[in-house]
Amino acid sequence: MSNAPRLEIDLDKIYHNALTLVDRLGRRGISVTAVTKATLGSPEIARVLLKAGVSGLGDSRIENIQAMRAAGVSAQMMLIRTPMLSQAALVVAYADVSLNTEIDVIAKLSAAAQAAKKTHEIVLMVELGDLREGVMPEDLESTVREVLRLPNITLKGIGANLACHSGVAPDARNMDELSLLSRSIDAIFGPMLSIVSGGNSSNIPWALSDANTGRINNLRIGEAILLGREPLHRQPIDGLHTDAFTVIGEVIEAKVKPSLPWGTIAETAFGEKAPVKDRGPVQQTILAIGHMDTDPNGLTSPAGINVLGASSDHLVLETGSNHLPVGTEIKFQPNYSAMLRAMASPFVTKVLKGQSVQTRTRSMDPVQ
Ligand SMILES: *Cc1c(COP(=O)(O)O)cnc(C)c1O
Numbered sequence: 033m034s035n036a037p038r039l040e041i042d043l044d045k046i047y048h049n050a051l052t053l054v055d056r057l058g059r060r061g062i063s064v065t066a067v068t069k070a071t072l073g074s075p076e077i078a079r080v081l082l083k084a085g086v087s088g089l090g091d092s093r094i095e096n097i098q099a100m101r102a103a104g105v106s107a108q109m110m111l112i113r114t115p116m117l118s119q120a121a122l123v124v125a126y127a128d129v130s131l132n133t134e135i136d137v138i139a140k141l142s143a144a145a146q147a148a149k150k151t152h153e154i155v156l157m158v159e160l161g162d163l164r165e166g167v168m169p170e171d172l173e174s175t176v177r178e179v180l181r182l183p184n185i186t187l188k189g190i191g192a193n194l195a196c197h198s199g200v201a202p203d204a205r206n207m208d209e210l211s212l213l214s215r216s217i218d219a220i221f222g223p224m225l226s227i228v229s230g231g232n233s234s235n236i237p238w239a240l241s242d243a244n245t246g247r248i249n250n251l252r253i254g255e256a257i258l259l260g261r262e263p264l265h266r267q268p269i270d271g272l273h274t275d276a277f278t279v280i281g282e283v284i285e286a287k288v289k290p291s292l293p294w295g296t297i298a299e300t301a302f303g304e305k306a307p308v309k310d311r312g313p314v315q316q317t318i319l320a321i322g323h324m325d326t327d328p329n330g331l332t333s334p335a336g337i338n339v340l341g342a343s344s345d346h347l348v349l350e351t352g353s354n355h356l357p358v359g360t361e362i363k364f365q366p367n368y369s370a371m372l373r374a375m376a377s378p379f380v381t382k383v384l385k386g387q388s389v390q391t392r393t394r395s396m397d398p399v400q
Pocket of ligand 1: 069113232254256
């Protein structure tokens, strides 16, 4: 028997998802920067993404980019979180391009790039209403002016990020605003913006609608490739696999127990409320997997199995009339949060499957 808990990763499904999105978005004039942060910069997954034709890799952590470089992954690497001042030298050493919002950081990148005798490319992020990163639109022109004065820095483009902090959906209005801003920068300073990076997986419904894509020619896509869903309503994207990742836990206790706890009821380990409804005796099953391993609230269980609760190391299930003996493995579909915590947990064994893919061939693509 293999180790549990386990995260099984189907590379063929990830390849299919990436290939499909590269093709569909490509027809709309949009390149895909594949975002590897949820995979901790897995070199195996990175290679699959590159074979599918993504234009580069993006990650929020310079450590993940370093890991991919060290493993010999050859691609344009984009740091998609604005760099820490304290990591400027690392960023210049390992990332080709970074997303930025602070002139002090860009100045430090410029100094580090001069010291390393390199040029570092930046994309200036613009705030379009989600209230996470970005310079305010009215400050873009003056920020560009300052950036252009900095040696060894190339302004590669502008970008935006929506639907992360406030759930603001990408739509014709905010995407047109970004296009307009890029046109005005090119008009003022001469054509210089080679990329206009409109956002993340939540841009896909907009990008694949009949909306005019304007000057938007890049998206940074993680979740839609890995889990086949758009993050606005977590709906499956037509033709993509939603089950490339599977979380597997092992049963360590299976007993019939009362459904109602007894004694004085106070807070639980994680502050959640204990179940209060008496359902009579139930088949209660415990798996050796918990908050240390994944996000228990982000697991979809097989039919007939309900998650009752979780602590650091235990997942408590009710399994209907099924007695699932000790040692039984149970498979769950993780959402983004459960998937990335499982990826990041040292207690979860990662098992890569598939990867018979050789080259990017359009005829292999069953979609459209
Ligand atoms: C995480 C992230 C992405 C990718 O988001 P997904 O929803 O996984 O596609 C893109 N851009 C930035 C700035 C991010 O932080």
